[in-house]
Amino acid sequence: MPSLKQINTKISSVKGTRRIMSAMKLIAAVKLQRSQSMLKEFRPYSDAYKEIVMGVAGKCDPKVHPLLRKPAEVKKRHFVFFTSDRGLCGSFNTGLIRNFENHLTEASFDKDQVSLSFVGRRGKDHCSSAGFSIGDYFSGANEKNYIEIANKLTSSAIEQFQKGEIDEVVLVYNYFKSALTQEITFEKLLPIEVKDEETSGTDYIYEPKRESIIGDIVPKYVQIRIERAIQESLTSEHASRMTAMENATTNADDVIKKLTLLFNKTRQAMITTELMDIVNGTEAQKQGGND
Amino acid sequence: MADNLHLKVITPLALIIDEQVELVEGPGELGEFGILPGHVPFVTTLSPGFLKYKQGSDTKSLLIHGGLAEVSDDNVRVLTDSTEDPSTIDTSAAKEDIYKLEKQIEESQGNAKKLKELDHQLKIAQARASVK
Numbered sequence: 001m002p003s004l005k006q007i008n009t010k011i012s013s014v015k016g017t018r019r020i021m022s023a024m025k026l027i028a029a030v031k032l033q034r035s036q037s038m039l040k041e042f043r044p045y046s047d048a049y050k051e052i053v054m055g056v057a058g059k060c061d062p063k064v065h066p067l068l069r070k071p072a073e074v075k076k077r078h079f080v081f082f083t084s085d086r087g088l089c090g091s092f093n094t095g096l097i098r099n100f101e102n103h104l105t106e107a108s109f110d111k112d113q114v115s116l117s118f119v120g121r122r123g124k125d126h127c128s129s130a131g132f133s134i135g136d137y138f139s140g141a142n143e144k145n146y147i148e149i150a151n152k153l154t155s156s157a158i159e160q161f162q163k164g165e166i167d168e169v170v171l172v173y174n175y176f177k178s179a180l181t182q183e184i185t186f187e188k189l190l191p192i193e194v195k196d197e198e199t200s201g202t203d204y205i206y207e208p209k210r211e212s213i214i215g216d217i218v219p220k221y222v223q224i225r226i227e228r229a230i231q232e233s234l235t236s237e238h239a240s241r242m243t244a245m246e247n248a249t250t251n252a253d254d255v256i257k258k259l260t261l262l263f264n265k266t267r268q269a270m271i272t273t274e275l276m277d278i279v280n281g282t283e284a285q286k287q288g289g290n291d
Numbered sequence: 292m293a294d295n296l297h298l299k300v301i302t303p304l305a306l307i308i309d310e311q312v313e314l315v316e317g318p319g320e321l322g323e324f325g326i327l328p329g330h331v332p333f334v335t336t337l338s339p340g341f342l343k344y345k346q347g348s349d350t351k352s353l354l355i356h357g358g359l360a361e362v363s364d365d366n367v368r369v370l371t372d373s374t375e376d377p378s379t380i381d382t383s384a385a386k387e388d389i390y391k392l393e394k395q396i397e398e399s400q401g402n403a404k405k406l407k408e409l410d411h412q413l414k415i416a417q418a419r420a421s422v423k
Contacts, residue, residue, distance in 0.1 A: 041306070044306055122293070207324070
């Protein structure tokens with residue numbers, strides 16, 4: 001049985017950890033609130049943009065613009081991967097990485113058929129140690145610099161797509177459903193994939209002409225989707241960290257409770273033993289006196 | 292045919308307008324355009340300028356920073372980076388901006404990407420300066 005001092009040290013160390021975790025939870029909660037309200041305003045804009053681009057792309061021949069090009073065979077697939085820089089956020093990163101690896105196995109893609117860009121250190125670290133080649137990499141994404149990051153990712157993705165170096169661009173991120181659930185999402189960005197119902201209906205009148213509009217709005221669309229993915233990912237990260245830290249705090253409480261119980265039991269046992277010693281001692285003395 | 296248009300002006304940061312209106316006029320890239328109920332489907336890119344819309348006898352206007360507009364089934368959607376209320380615009384500051392931007396444009400001849408961005412800023416400043 002550990003000594004009282006050992007148990008005491010352990011209790012105070014768990015209490016210290018608990019304090020840190022509950023502080024992290026509060027920080028995550030504040031950050032979540034901020035990014036969630038940003039995301040809430042950004043969603044209608046990005047959804048409307050997507051609808052219009054789909055409407056325009058659905059009604060015209062893919063040959064009119066290189067960005068609508070549909071490759072006959074997908075030789076190289078480009079993934080843009082959104083993870084966090086830091087850990088302690090539950091299954092936020094591990095879930096995404098596991099899903100991505102399953103996805104590659106299912107599609108039976110070799111490592112050299114895949115190119116990768118990263119926002120967030122965790123995903124990059126994992127994939128570089130798994131032997132993938134790493135393209136663009138950005139760390140420290142936040143609510144202020146995400147537009148700049150999206151801008152760089154967009155120009156490199158569009159350039160490579162137009163040159164034919166990559167045939168597909170897919171975004172991999174955690175979609176923020178609620179503070180408790182985040183959904184791992186694979187979003188195919190390029191080539192633009194149009195649903196059947198969007199190909200019907202009357203065509204638009206374009207001003208200026210269609211080719212020029214497509215050249216304007218498709219890059220902007222790519223940029224907006226990447227901005228959206230960063231926002232979704234940031235919000236999910238905060239939510240995930242908040243939940244993880246909440247659980248950790250509850251667990252620490254349990255541990256502290258158990259340790260305190262053990263401490264009390266041990267102390268009681270010591271007192272009992274000491275009492276027994278005293279009683280035994282007095283008994284022995286009494287008997288000695290009688291002799 | 293409906294008598295009204297449903298106008299929505301959306302920016303990345305907020306839904307600015309979501310109202311029934313009778314007429315929309317906007318700054319298309321190739322010139323002003325007007326939309327009445329029953330308009331054919333229409334897509335245009337926008338220049339920085341004033342979006343005007345009529346409700347009854349009221350005509351309101353809003354400065355938009357370029358973007359994209361779509362008309363279909365009497366729904367008008369305007370997607371723009373940012374909007375400004377004309378009553379809050381400081382015209383003298385805008386005139387100074389125009390001067391600065393014109394200078395910068397002269398200095399950055401040859402840099403196509405930067406010129407495009409500066410030109411966009413200049414158009415916004417010109418629109419601001421035109422407020423009476």
